[in-house]
Amino acid sequence: MTVTVLFWSYFKDHTQCASTSLELPDGATLGDAHSAVIAQFPVLGDMRHSTLKAVGVDYQSEEFPLNDGDEISLFPPVQGG
Amino acid sequence: MKTQLTLTPDPIDELALVAEREMSDGMGAALVFHGVVRAEEDEATITAIDYEAFDDMACHQFELIFEEIDRQWPIESVRVVHRLGVVPVNEPSLWVEIIAPHRVETFEACQFLINTMKERVPIWKRPVGETSSSSPKAV
Numbered sequence: 684m685t686v687t688v689l690f691w692s693y694f695k696d697h698t699q700c701a702s703t704s705l706e707l708p709d710g711a712t713l714g715d716a717h718s719a720v721i722a723q724f725p726v727l728g729d730m731r732h733s734t735l736k737a738v739g740v741d742y743q744s745e746e747f748p749l750n751d752g753d754e755i756s757l758f759p760p761v762q763g764g
Numbered sequence: 765m766k767t768q769l770t771l772t773p774d775p776i777d778e779l780a781l782v783a784e785r786e787m788s789d790g791m792g793a794a795l796v797f798h799g800v801v802r803a804e805e806d807e808a809t810i811t812a813i814d815y816e817a818f819d820d821m822a823c824h825q826f827e828l829i830f831e832e833i834d835r836q837w838p839i840e841s842v843r844v845v846h847r848l849g850v851v852p853v854n855e856p857s858l859w860v861e862i863i864a865p866h867r868v869e870t871f872e873a874c875q876f877l878i879n880t881m882k883e884r885v886p887i888w889k890r891p892v893g894e895t896s897s898s899s900p901k902a903v
Contacts, residue, residue: 692816692888740823761886763889
C-alpha cells in the first residue's frame with residue numbers, strides 16, 4: 684500500500700520537506716509507518732516518544748491498521764493559545 | 765449548545781465579537797478570556813509569535829472539545845478565535861467567550877477548553893525576533 688506522511692511545525696525543518704510517500708506491506712500499522720519514516724529521516728528518531736500521530740484528522744495509536752491512500756500526520760507536541 | 769470557531773490571520777476584533785453576542789434571558793454569565801502574546805519565550809525576549817495550524821485537524825479537534833463541554837456543562841454558547849501567522853507582543857492570539865446560566869460552569873468550561881486545546885489541537889508557535897536572554901538563570 685502507499686500512504687502519504689505530512690510533517691508539521693519544526694518536523695518540516697528537520698526533514699526539509701512537508702510530506703513524503705511510503706510504500707508499506709499490507710497489514711502495516713501506524714507504528715510501522717512511523718518506523719519507516721525514522722529510517723528515512725533518522726533525525727526524527729530522537730523525538731519518537733514525544734511525536735504525535737494522526738491519520739486524517741484523528742489521533743491514532745501505534746497499533747492503528749493503515750489502508751492504502753491514508754494520510755498520516757507526524758508532529759511535535761502542540762502549543763496553541 | 766451553539767459554537768463558533770474562527771482560525772484567522774487577522775487581528776481579533778473584540779468590539780465586533782461583543783456586538784455579535786447572543787444571550788438568551790436565562791443566561792447570567794458571559795466569560796471572556798484573552799490569551800495575549802508575552803514578550804518572553806523560553807527566557808528570551810521576543811517581538812512576536814508565529815502560529816501555524818493543521819487547519820482541518822484543528823477544527824475537528826476543537827469540535828470534539830466542544831462536544832465534551834456540551835456533555836459536561838449547561839453552556840448556551842462557546843465562541844473561539846485563534847489567530848494564525850505572526851502575532852505581535854501584547855496582542856491577543858486567543859479569544860474565548862462562554863455563555864451559561866451561572867459563572868461556575870463558564871470558568872470550569874473555559875479552563876477545560878484551554879487545557880484540552882493545549883494537549884490536542886494541532887497549533888504550534890515559533891518565537892519571532894529573539895534578541896536576548898531576558899533573565900539570568902539561577903546558579
